[in-house]
Amino acid sequence: MEMLSVRQLSKIYGGKVPSRALTDISLSIEEGEFVGIMGPSGSGKTTLLNLVAAIDSPTTGEVLIGGRNPHRLKKRELARFRRRELGFVFQDFNLLNTLTVEENIVLPLTLEGEPVKAMESKVREMADKLGIESILKKRTYEISGGQAQRTAIARAMIHKPKFLFADEPTGNLDSKAAKDVMEILSAINRSERTAMMLVTHDAVAASYCHRVIFIKDGQLYNEIHRGESRQAFFQKIIDVLSLLGGNAHDLSTIRV
Amino acid sequence: MTFRRFAFNNVMRNKRTYAAYFLSSAFSVMAFFVYAVFAFHPDMSGGSVHSNVSLAMHFAEGLIYAFSFFFVLYSMSAFLKTRKKEFGLMVMLGMSDSQLKTMVFLENVLIGFGATAAGIGFGLVMTKLMLLAAENLLGLDEPLAFYLPWEAIALTLAAFLVLFVVISAFTVVILRSNRLIDLLKGSAMPKKEPKSSVLLSLLAALLIGAGYAIALVARGTVVVAVMIPVTLMVVVGTYFLFTQLSVYIIHKSRGNRSLFWRGTNMLFLSDLAYRMKDNARTFFMVAILSTVAFSAIGSLVGFKTLMTKTLLAENPFAFEYRPAKIDEGQEKAELAAIEQALRVEGIEYRKLQVTMSSQTRSDAEKSVTVVKASEFNAIAVAAGEKPVELAAGESMIIYYSNEFLGNQMPERGKAVLKAGAIELEPIGGQSSVILPNFESYYVVPDEQYEQMEHPSVQRFYAFDVDDWKKTKDAGAAIEERLKESRSRFISVAYELHLMNQSYGIMLFIGLFIGAVFFVASGSFLYFRLYADLPEDKAKFKSITKLGLTDRELSGIVTKQLMILFFVPIVVAFVHGAVALTSMQNMFGTSLMSTSMSVLGTFMAIQAVYFLLIRGRYVKEVVA
Numbered sequence: 040m041e042m043l044s045v046r047q048l049s050k051i052y053g054g055k056v057p058s059r060a061l062t063d064i065s066l067s068i069e070e071g072e073f074v075g076i077m078g079p080s081g082s083g084k085t086t087l088l089n090l091v092a093a094i095d096s097p098t099t100g101e102v103l104i105g106g107r108n109p110h111r112l113k114k115r116e117l118a119r120f121r122r123r124e125l126g127f128v129f130q131d132f133n134l135l136n137t138l139t140v141e142e143n144i145v146l147p148l149t150l151e152g153e154p155v156k157a158m159e160s161k162v163r164e165m166a167d168k169l170g171i172e173s174i175l176k177k178r179t180y181e182i183s184g185g186q187a188q189r190t191a192i193a194r195a196m197i198h199k200p201k202f203l204f205a206d207e208p209t210g211n212l213d214s215k216a217a218k219d220v221m222e223i224l225s226a227i228n229r230s231e232r233t234a235m236m237l238v239t240h241d242a243v244a245a246s247y248c249h250r251v252i253f254i255k256d257g258q259l260y261n262e263i264h265r266g267e268s269r270q271a272f273f274q275k276i277i278d279v280l281s282l283l284g285g286n287a288h289d290l291s292t293i294r295v
Numbered sequence: 296m297t298f299r300r301f302a303f304n305n306v307m308r309n310k311r312t313y314a315a316y317f318l319s320s321a322f323s324v325m326a327f328f329v330y331a332v333f334a335f336h337p338d339m340s341g342g343s344v345h346s347n348v349s350l351a352m353h354f355a356e357g358l359i360y361a362f363s364f365f366f367v368l369y370s371m372s373a374f375l376k377t378r379k380k381e382f383g384l385m386v387m388l389g390m391s392d393s394q395l396k397t398m399v400f401l402e403n404v405l406i407g408f409g410a411t412a413a414g415i416g417f418g419l420v421m422t423k424l425m426l427l428a429a430e431n432l433l434g435l436d437e438p439l440a441f442y443l444p445w446e447a448i449a450l451t452l453a454a455f456l457v458l459f460v461v462i463s464a465f466t467v468v469i470l471r472s473n474r475l476i477d478l479l480k481g482s483a484m485p486k487k488e489p490k491s492s493v494l495l496s497l498l499a500a501l502l503i504g505a506g507y508a509i510a511l512v513a514r515g516t517v518v519v520a521v522m523i524p525v526t527l528m529v530v531v532g533t534y535f536l537f538t539q540l541s542v543y544i545i546h547k548s549r550g551n552r553s554l555f556w557r558g559t560n561m562l563f564l565s566d567l568a569y570r571m572k573d574n575a576r577t578f579f580m581v582a583i584l585s586t587v588a589f590s591a592i593g594s595l596v597g598f599k600t601l602m603t604k605t606l607l608a609e610n611p612f613a614f615e616y617r618p619a620k621i622d623e624g625q626e627k628a629e630l631a632a633i634e635q636a637l638r639v640e641g642i643e644y645r646k647l648q649v650t651m652s653s654q655t656r657s658d659a660e661k662s663v664t665v666v667k668a669s670e671f672n673a674i675a676v677a678a679g680e681k682p683v684e685l686a687a688g689e690s691m692i693i694y695y696s697n698e699f700l701g702n703q704m705p706e707r708g709k710a711v712l713k714a715g716a717i718e719l720e721p722i723g724g725q726s727s728v729i730l731p732n733f734e735s736y737y738v739v740p741d742e743q744y745e746q747m748e749h750p751s752v753q754r755f756y757a758f759d760v761d762d763w764k765k766t767k768d769a770g771a772a773i774e775e776r777l778k779e780s781r782s783r784f785i786s787v788a789y790e791l792h793l794m795n796q797s798y799g800i801m802l803f804i805g806l807f808i809g810a811v812f813f814v815a816s817g818s819f820l821y822f823r824l825y826a827d828l829p830e831d832k833a834k835f836k837s838i839t840k841l842g843l844t845d846r847e848l849s850g851i852v853t854k855q856l857m858i859l860f861f862v863p864i865v866v867a868f869v870h871g872a873v874a875l876t877s878m879q880n881m882f883g884t885s886l887m888s889t890s891m892s893v894l895g896t897f898m899a900i901q902a903v904y905f906l907l908i909r910g911r912y913v914k915e916v917v918a
Contacts, residue, residue, distance in 0.1 A: 150842065
């Protein structure tokens with residue numbers, strides 16, 4: 040089943056000098072598929088993610104998530120749609136530091152008005168899955184970056200969304216924590232069959248995807264599929280990135 | 296780009312941040328200035344108002360100045376806090392310490408001067424409006440003329456130029472203590488969860504509860520005795536209420552998941568704990584100041600009602616006149632003047648006369664006053680009191696009483712008069728306020744009165760008119776005419792008018808200061824909010840991505856603002872209500888209705904202010 044369908048999406052930023060951020064992007068993501076979006080800085084990766092997740096609105100084109108166009112929804116409905124159907128993971132975690140880890144995780148459920156019992160069992164289940172049971176009572180400034188990102192993933196996944204968006208989730212993490220996070224995401228992807236869209240710079244992170252789409256100057260550049268081996272996929276990603284004209288420092292020096 | 300150019304652009308392109316600081320400074324200048332215009336008003340310091348009232352006004356001005364100082368200081372530090380990151384960046388790019396200090400100092404001095412000028416300018420416009428309002432609301436005699444208030448301008452200029460220079464110097468101190476790393480991080484460091492102590496929270500509840508109980512139970516003079524300890528208890532209790540108990544309650548509510556984990560409560564309450572703790576001291580100050588203002592205004596209004604009631608009850612006639620001593624010529628002349636004044640005003644009147652004869656008692660200890668029954672009855676009927684009915688040889692004792700002393704009848708003393716050995720044994724007693732006599736006196740039948748010798752008599756005249764309210768001008772004229780005379784003359788309408796004048800001005804001062812405190816405390820809060828705005832915005836933006844509707848968001852913000860705005864006032868309201876009830880127990884008269892209208896007015900003002908700020912803030916956060 041097609042979870043996400045993007046047709047002829049374009050975005051032009053207005054102003055005195057209009058700039059074209061995305062041109063005629065079309066892509067499609069199936070249920071349970073894990074897709075990475077890569078490209079050099081300024082290529083339009085984050086713009087694409089924002090448009091798809093209905094954080095920003097496109098100039099032309101159409102986005103369908105599970106058959107519904109989020110840009111057509113009213114503001115209230117959109118908010119409901121987001122907290123029921125979508126999950127978000129951000130580079131800077133976006134946890135509320137006035138809340139404990141546990142409270143951060145249940146936040147979307149409290150907004151939905153779920154019974155406390157149900158929320159508690161869901162938190163336990165998620166925490167167990169992500170290995171954060173021991174920090175549930177802690178405050179956000181007392182935990183490490185990797186733990187924070189796992190908390191954010193728990194928050195994004197607690198309502199079992201159909202689609203998860205991740206914007207550079209490993210950007211602020213060391214390589215060990217980044218590896219943990221990516222393994223968790225790919226495990227969730229396998230077990231829950233949640234469709235995922237990952238925007239990243241990090242070739243290692245991207246190598247966990249089933250498919251990586253490359254964007255350059257706002258246009259689709261290339262698309263590669265993962266075979267059996269993640270190592271080989273990683274190598275292929277590096278190759279495409281160098282073809283893209285990325286500089287050496289854009290590439291991760293870590294080879295797994 | 297020169298350094299000066301840079302500093303200038305910095306201000307011009309960052310208008311919003313500066314505007315808040317500028318406007319709040321200009322506001323405090325304006326409050327001070329408008330007040331100064333009143334304090335220096337020639338009509339105020341002149342004849343119509345007592346000198347101690349004008350002294351009180353200058354004292355209050357001092358208070359406003361002190362308040363302005365802290366207000367501006369606070370605004371300034373909030374302003375600097377929002378710019379910490381910018382300063383850090385400049386230092387990192389190589390701005391020297393002295394350059395940074397010079398820049399900040401110059402900016403502050405410039406803003407200060409600008410704000411002083413703008414405040415005086417707005418103030419001049421406001422003054423005219425306020426003078427009109429004061430005149431109409433207070434029913435002042437001579438219109439308070441608009442004048443060019445040189446003294447007020449000079450005082451305001453001097454006071455605020457000093458204030459801004461001192462405060463600008465403070466900025467240098469504030470900046471010195473900051474290391475680059477702290478500047479760069481700004482306020483990004485997450486704050487620890489506010490802590491509260493169970494013991495102190497309990498103490499807060501205990502102190503306030505006990506204070507209230509004592510205040511409400513106390514009666515009569517006990518109220519005065521317990522006033523100071525109760526006030527202390529409640530003040531300390533209020534302090535811990537804001538710093539401990541409120542945080543404690545919020546903390547406890549975290550444990551209650553069915554409450555905390557419902558809807559937007561989690562977002563709302565978790566933030567609130569920080570906001571409460573951050574603002575606890577401001578809340579405390581505002582609550583106590585408001586309580587003082589409430590109680591003062593309430594009791595002032597109450598006293599005024601009481602005094603008016605007493606004045607009207609004790610003086611049933613429009614004019615009362617008692618000649619100083621037996622000097623027929625002077626008495627005649629003064630009486631003629633009184634009647635003349637009434638005729639000039641075209642007021643119909645009835646003149647009533649009572650002759651009070653002072654008799655020596657046979658035991659020579661004291662003298663007693665004797666009044667003729669026919670005269671007493673005439674005046675008593677006119678005053679709406681009960682006349683006496685006496686058979687030959689009988690007498691009646693008349694005593695003074697009022698609400699506070701209680702209606703106690705004195706002992707029905709038998710008096711044997713020295714002259715003619717006449718025995719006066721009253722058949723009864725009744726109370727009266729007609730004669731200006733606080734001692735009891737005897738009413739005797741006319742025949743008996745005629746038989747007595749009258750070595751020393753004093754006359755008392757009352758002028759009965761249909762509508763005493765119209766006699767104010769005549770009263771004023773006679774009062775003026777009899778200024779030098781030692782005779783006693785009272786015009787109810789004029790007395791009442793004088794009382795209204797001085798109370799009106801005191802009330803005005805009270806309301807004005809109250810309003811200044813209120814608006815200032817509102818602005819304090821607004822500043823705090825403004826300083827936290829970027830953080831709030833970022834936070835709400837990320838929650839919106841998770842799926843928070845605009846309505847839920849504005850609901851959270853509204854609830855928080857409502858608590859911040861109304862908690863101190865509601866506390867003050869309750870404190871004030873208890874204080875007034877207690878005073879009511881002391882006076883035995885109701886202060887409630889009048890004081891409640893005062894408190895209600897303040898609430899309404901605060902509500903309007905709240906709506907204004909809420910509108911702005913929600914717009915800022917959602918945008």
